[in-house]
Amino acid sequence: MQVTLQPSGAVLTLEPGERILEGARRLGYDCPSSCRNGNCHVCAALLVEGRVRQDGEVRDHGELFTCIAEPLEDCILLWDGVLALGELPVRTLACTVSECVEVGGDVWRVRLRAPAGKPLRYHAGQYLMIERDGADKAAFSLASAPHGGRDLELHVLAREPSSVALIEQLQRNGLARIQLPFGDTHLAELPDGPLVLIAAGTGMGQMHSLVEHCRANGFKHPVHLYWGVRRPEDFYAIEHWDEWQRLPNLFLHKVVSDLCGWEGRCGMLHEAVCEDIGDLNDVYVYASGSPNMVYATLDALVEAGMDAHRMRADVFAYAPRG
Incomplete structure (x- = not known):
């Protein structure tokens, strides 16, 4: 039946x-x-x-x-309220703003504390929606990982008027009303193989959550993190970066696309991945960035031998390619 x-x-x-x-x-x-x-x-x-x-x-x-x-x-x-395996119920919460500081590149690290009581449930790599005064809700990747308990972290690029207004709202009110969790680009279960994490700009927030989750759960396979920006000054401070550099299975790569001549790596993110990893057949890829960037990365990595079914990105859900 x-x-x-x-x-x-x-x-x-x-x-x-x-x-x-x-x-x-x-x-x-x-x-x-x-x-x-x-x-x-x-x-x-x-x-x-x-x-x-x-x-x-x-x-x-x-x-x-x-x-x-x-x-x-x-x-x-x-039949309402039925959740599939790995699916979590969406909750609406009023959180206090415990930190709102600029960390470079016009990016603000926002930390929220959820109310005590029922434990938060979300998967590493998911995102939340935050209410804005006089505007629609905005989506932000959770940079925190589930083991962080009540503390949530967001990385907000404040260049556009709407995002600047959100930072001002959080500083003024000291409160944030949110809904979570959303998104299927997550690590509800750790894969049995190497991870390649590809982040453009503040897409680093989502990858931050994945790295911290892997670290907390003793993930033993190699993790290659590629972080790309247009200019070197667009990189922002990551609190755990120095600790990450000491992890034996975590390999960190910063890539600048528009300004060659800095002391680091230049080019496109997918080019760096293909240069470093000769066999893409067994890796699991998570990508965060604009639709154009994500689909260009998908096409390049598939051509280089990656199984398309092993790449995950929120873009595939909210901006499907026709």
């Missing part, structure tokens, strides 16, 4: 005689439930199409309790 869930669109394939909640949990879904005997009503769902057996009765519409309902044919249910 197949049970399709709305609004998520998930399709559950249940075994004969299996109850809906039982099957959903077997398949790795996190479902609202409590008593599992139909008394608490926490697992209630609305039967949109199909037939189920519940308490000896056959039902073809209306409310049912997934802990005791058994499908008799393919069904469609309206």
Whole structure:
């Protein structure tokens, strides 16, 4: 039997005689439930199409309790609050601003502290939405990693009027109202192979989260971090950079694209990756930057031998290529 869930669109394939909640949990879904005997009503769902057996009765519409309902044919249910494996619930929080300092290159490091109580849940590499006065919410990668607990970190480039206004808002109010987590470019599970992290500008925030998560979890495979900017002065201070340089499996590369002649490396990020890594077949790539930069990187690395399915970037979700 197949049970399709709305609004998520998930399709559950249940075994004969299996109850809906039982099957959903077997398949790795996190479902609202409590008593599992139909008394608490926490697992209630609305039967949109199909037939189920519940308490000896056959039902073809209306409310049912997934802990005791058994499908008799393919069904469609309206069932809120069901999360797939690795998916986390979105929460809205009012956080205090614990730090808002300029760290170079017109970038501000913003640190927020979430309220005490229910622990924060997000995956390394995800992002949040922050409310702005008189404007739409803005998305920022979480530079912090989950082991940081209540403390969240953002890297905000304040050159455009909108981002300058956000920094002024945070300094003025001392509070930030946020929603999190979002994004599927994350490390819910550490890969069994080398990582290549590619960041343009403040895309470094997302890579900062991934590096700190790997460090906290004892990741043993090589991690190659490529950080690119247009001019050398666009690099900004990373608090843990000196510590990162001492890690035996972390290799740090700074690349400048528009101004050759500085003491470091020049060129495009994908060029640096291809120069350094001869075999891209076994690496897992995470990239953060503009859509043009990410797709140019994808094309170049695929041509150099990377499996396209091993590259992750938020751009693929919010700016899909036609």
